Amino acid sequence: MAEYDYDLFVIGAGSGGVRASRVAAAHGAKVAIAEEYRVGGTCVIRGCVPKKLLVYGAHFAEDLKDARRFGWNVPDCGFDWAVLRDNVLAEVDRLNKAYISTLDSHGVEIIHERATVSGPNEITLASGRTISAGKILIATGAHPAVPHCPGSEHGITSNEVFHLESLPRRVLIAGAGYIANEFAGIFNEFGSKVTLINRTDVILRGYDEQIRDRLLQISMTKGIDFRFHAEFKGIEKQPDGSLKVSTTNHEDLEVDCVLFATGRVPNTGDLGLAEAGVELDAKGAVVVGADNKSSVDTIYAVGDVTNRVQLTPVAIREGQAFADSVFGGKPTTVDYDCIPSAVFSHPPIAGVGLTESQAKQKYGSVRVYTSDFRAMKNVLANRNERALYKMVCTPDTGKVLGLHMIGPDAPEILQAAAVAVKAGLTKADFDQTVALHPSMAEELVLMK
Known part of the structure; x- marks a missing residue:
C-alpha cells in the first residue's frame, strides 16, 4: 500500500x-x-x-x-x-x-x-x-456573489459588514434571500433607513408564500422600503462619500452603504x-x-x-x-429530508418540510391548518404585529408534511416541532397533545 x-x-x-x-x-x-x-x-x-x-x-x-x-x-x-x-x-x-x-x-x-x-x-x-x-x-x-456593474467596488458584502467603522444612516441592500432580509431588519432596528432591492418581486424564494408575504407586510410597516424588478445600472461615489445608485425601473437613490446579498x-x-x-x-x-x-x-x-x-x-x-x-468503518449518508431552516428577520421565520405549494405539486390536494394571532407580549406592548403558524397535511391520513411559522421566537419553537414532522406524526398527534398555556408554542396544537 x-x-x-x-x-x-x-x-x-x-x-x-x-x-x-x-x-x-x-x-x-x-x-x-x-x-x-x-x-x-x-x-x-x-x-x-x-x-x-x-x-x-x-x-x-x-x-x-x-x-x-x-x-x-x-x-x-x-x-x-x-x-x-x-x-x-x-x-x-x-x-x-x-x-x-x-x-x-x-x-x-x-x-x-x-x-x-x-x-x-x-x-x-x-x-x-x-x-x-x-x-x-x-x-x-x-x-458572497457581487453583481457586475460599474462601481460595484463601492459596495460591501456580508464579509465586511461586521467591520463597518460607523453605522450607515442610509443602507441599500441588494437581494431578497435570508441574508438580505436579516440585515434589513438589523439595520432598520439600529435606526438606519433601509431600502431593499431585488430583480424580481419575490422575497425568500423557497419559503411558504403566506409566511413570506406576512414578513413583507410587517417589514414595510416597520419602515423598510422595497424596490422590486430592479437591477443595478451603476454605483457612483459622490464627493461627500455617499453613493448614488442607479437601477432599472426606479429613480436614482443616494445612500451611505450598499450591501450585496445576492447569493453565494x-x-x-x-x-x-x-x-x-x-x-x-x-x-x-x-x-x-x-x-x-x-x-x-x-x-x-x-x-x-x-x-x-x-x-x-x-x-x-x-x-x-x-x-x-x-x-470509521461505518458507512453513513446524510438524510436531506425535512431539514429545518430559519430566517432571523424581524420577526423571524422558521420552517420544516414541504410548503403548501410544494405539497400540492406532489400530492395534488392537501389540508392546511393555521393560527393567526397576536402574541400576548405584543398585545400589552400595543403592537399590532401578528404571528402566523401554518401546518400542511395530507388530506387522508393527516400526516404533517410541513410546518411554517413567523413570529417571536419561531426558530426556537420550531426545532422541537421539527422532530415531530421528521418522525411522520399526524395532525391528530398534535391535537392530542395538551397545550402548554399561556405560550406562543401552544398554537401548534390548537390550529384550525
Whole structure:
C-alpha cells in the first residue's frame, strides 16, 4: 500500500472541515487541515454567529420601547455601533481559539496557509511545499456573489459588514434571500433607513408564500422600503462619500452603504480541482455522490462548496458522515429530508418540510391548518404585529408534511416541532397533545 504524509488532508477549516478532521483523527487517521484565513469558517467568523449576535442587539430597540408598557421607566436610549461591533468581534476571536483548541486536542495538524490540489493524492501549499495524502477533503465553503456593474467596488458584502467603522444612516441592500432580509431588519432596528432591492418581486424564494408575504407586510410597516424588478445600472461615489445608485425601473437613490446579498458562490477557483480531474457543475460547485466522493476516488467534498444545502448543520453532518464512512468503518449518508431552516428577520421565520405549494405539486390536494394571532407580549406592548403558524397535511391520513411559522421566537419553537414532522406524526398527534398555556408554542396544537 502506498504511504502518504497524511491519511487525510482537509482544505478549509469551516464547520464541515473541522468536524471531518476531528472525527477522522478520533478514528485513528493522521490528519492535517489547511486554512488560509481563520479557523471556524463562514458561520463562526463572518456568518451565522456574529449575525445572530447583531440580531440580539437589534431586538433591544423594540424591547426597550415595549418595556415602558410593562411599567419600566426606560429613558430614550442611544445606540453605540462600535461597542456592539467590537464585542461581537471579540466573541468571534474567542470562538476561533476554541476551534483551534478542539483540533489541537484531537491531534489534527493545522497549516495556516493556502492549499491547492495538484494531483489525486497531492496538495501544494502557498509556500511551495508539496504534501501527499491518502484522501483529500475539499471543505472550502462559498463566498458572497457581487453583481457586475460599474462601481460595484463601492459596495460591501456580508464579509465586511461586521467591520463597518460607523453605522450607515442610509443602507441599500441588494437581494431578497435570508441574508438580505436579516440585515434589513438589523439595520432598520439600529435606526438606519433601509431600502431593499431585488430583480424580481419575490422575497425568500423557497419559503411558504403566506409566511413570506406576512414578513413583507410587517417589514414595510416597520419602515423598510422595497424596490422590486430592479437591477443595478451603476454605483457612483459622490464627493461627500455617499453613493448614488442607479437601477432599472426606479429613480436614482443616494445612500451611505450598499450591501450585496445576492447569493453565494462555491470557493473552487484556482484550487486545481478541474486539473486534477474533479468534476465541477455550472456554478463551480464540486459534484459529489451520496458518499461525498467526487469524480476522483481519493477526493471528497462537503459543505457549501458542493452547493447542495448551504446550511452549517448540514455541512457538519456531511463532515461526520464522511469521516465515519471512510475512516470509521461505518458507512453513513446524510438524510436531506425535512431539514429545518430559519430566517432571523424581524420577526423571524422558521420552517420544516414541504410548503403548501410544494405539497400540492406532489400530492395534488392537501389540508392546511393555521393560527393567526397576536402574541400576548405584543398585545400589552400595543403592537399590532401578528404571528402566523401554518401546518400542511395530507388530506387522508393527516400526516404533517410541513410546518411554517413567523413570529417571536419561531426558530426556537420550531426545532422541537421539527422532530415531530421528521418522525411522520399526524395532525391528530398534535391535537392530542395538551397545550402548554399561556405560550406562543401552544398554537401548534390548537390550529384550525
